[in-house]
Amino acid sequence: MAQTEGAEKAGTRAEMREETERQILDAAEVVFAEAGFGGATMQAIADACGLPKANLHYYFSSKEKLYRQVVERIFTIWLEAADSFETEAAPEVALRRYISRKMQLSREHRYGSKVWASEVMHGAPIVQDYLETTLRTWTETRIAVIRRWIDAGAIRPVDPRWLLYMIWATTQHYADFAHQIEVLNHGALSDAQWTEATDTVCGIILRGIGLNGGRTGP
Amino acid sequence: MAQTEGAEKAGTRAEMREETERQILDAAEVVFAEAGFGGATMQAIADACGLPKANLHYYFSSKEKLYRQVVERIFTIWLEAADSFETEAAPEVALRRYISRKMQLSREHRYGSKVWASEVMHGAPIVQDYLETTLRTWTETRIAVIRRWIDAGAIRPVDPRWLLYMIWATTQHYADFAHQIEVLNHGALSDAQWTEATDTVCGIILRGIGLNGGRTGP
DNA sequence: GTCTATAGATTGATAGAC
């Protein structure tokens, strides 16, 4: 009965702690995404997860520590998606799978994407080291893969960096600018629209680098 | 001697007022871009333009009013660039010019782009009406133009919306994510890199919709 | 118009009862 709400099948003490931390992180992700780090308040996060403000400081010593954990969680998800860029597969397969996975992430993790965008836009004060280590390494290996495709004549010669930025920008736009898209669309995108947008993005980029973007005939 | 600093050839009283307002708006744009609306403080903006905090409230009654003027100024620049999308020109010409202009804007107005991105990401609390009127109208006319191109068989049949979002996303990414790009690039992009990136973006998108993106031969 | 000083409200963080 230590837990106020019947918060799921509360197991061990450690499991309960993990569950509460997850609730706070979920609420914090939304509030940070909608207000930015500076605009977000601990009170707003507390209200969003139905806990007293003091409890947040019990689980996360400071607002900045809480924010850091939110960003780190997002970066982990981003990295998992990055692995869908298979270095052994053919260009069509690797790129189509990677773009599709990124579009899916934009749909399922809109708030996480916004927090990441906000963090980078403000100069990455918290995750600068991630940019310089993990992201830089990942990017360089993918650039090498794309260079091999070019050398093998599989795709047109384009600087791999501008191609990667285009993929990141386009897919993440559907999360970060979801509000603008929904205004222009007179409502949220339907399942069919998400599928169509994904196919169109894949099609333009694949054809754009000299592949047969469509799935049938030339 | 009313002006503390010898702020340019001070002309009439109205001109001096305009000059001071512009200084404040310039400083505010940078601070809002780097800290977000919530994270920005009037003190930081005052320091950035070398004026006492109280003077900001003399020229702009509140922080929100100042922010609104910053965003409105950016939207005006955005609209001027939007006009470079000529509805009478051939698809290659219209799109290449529009994309190039947007890339140029990302380079010259990094902070403005960030403020706009932040505003939209947070649900456009200040400029919602712009999205529903000016932006929606502009977008619909361009969608009609692209549809005509498709009907005439000039470009492949792609939903014009996903194409426009790709152009917006990719070009604005170079401003909004400039910090990340510069980390991966080990420094700011050179003139040559900006030109190359612009050409690559134009090339991929034009070829992607069935045009000969390159300038020479098939 | 410009500046100093300060009011009034809000915030991150903590103390201490339970």
Place this chain on the structure above:
DNA sequence: GTCTATCAATCTATAGAC
């Protein structure tokens, strides 16, 4: 572990001398 009450710092905005 959870909650109420509160402190100390900070912020927007303004009053009033110059």
